[in-house]
Amino acid sequence: MSKRIEITDLNVYYGSFRAVEDVTMTIAPKSVTAFIGPSGCGKSTFLRTLNRMHEVIPGARVEGEVLLDGENLYGPGVDPVRVRRQVGMVFQRPNPFPTMSIKENVLAGINLNNRRMPSSAKDELAEHALRGANLWEEVKNRMN
Structure with missing residues (x-):
């Protein structure tokens, strides 16, 4: 759009x-x-x-x-x-929201867009994101 x-x-x-x-x-x-x-x-x-x-x-x-x-x-x-x-924003360096935890920052896009996920899936997604692995598709497939 x-x-x-x-x-x-x-x-x-x-x-x-x-x-x-x-x-x-x-x-x-x-x-x-x-x-x-x-x-x-x-x-x-x-x-x-x-x-x-x-x-x-x-x-x-x-x-x-x-x-x-x-x-x-x-x-x-x-x-x-x-x-x-x-209106999205891409930063040169990590720029977390100061009022949120690191985990909340990692999951902000999912939470703001009301994606329903089990807490365990969110935990796993945050863990893998912080380790540099892109497992969003795998986690999403497990939810379906």
């Missing part, structure tokens, strides 16, 4: 420090967009604003507008978890 992202007058802050300044751009559906720049120039901060990960950082705030197919992602009543299901 392709999405159109429209960013207007986006400013992103850590406290009083403005990390991203006055970004206005459109990312068309089915397009590839790259952000290139030196370390510390705001690339990751900008990307975190697109799926509302930035707001989990204490003192961080966003000004401006981010529309996903016309819906303001920062509008009142918009569920950040729903936004994150539509």
Whole structure:
């Protein structure tokens, strides 16, 4: 499902420090967009604003507008978890959710998508994921 992202007058802050300044751009559906720049120039901060990960950082705030197919992602009543299901994020380094255990982080995709699994299957999947083995298909087949 392709999405159109429209960013207007986006400013992103850590406290009083403005990390991203006055970004206005459109990312068309089915397009590839790259952000290139030196370390510390705001690339990751900008990307975190697109799926509302930035707001989990204490003192961080966003000004401006981010529309996903016309819906303001920062509008009142918009569920950040729903936004994150539509706008994914891939990190260069492991970046666990700070309020979750390592196991909960490993199983976050399954839990957030309401995949029903026996506790023993979740334990096994987490164990194998942390050891680097990809046994999701095997565990899924055992459940069926």
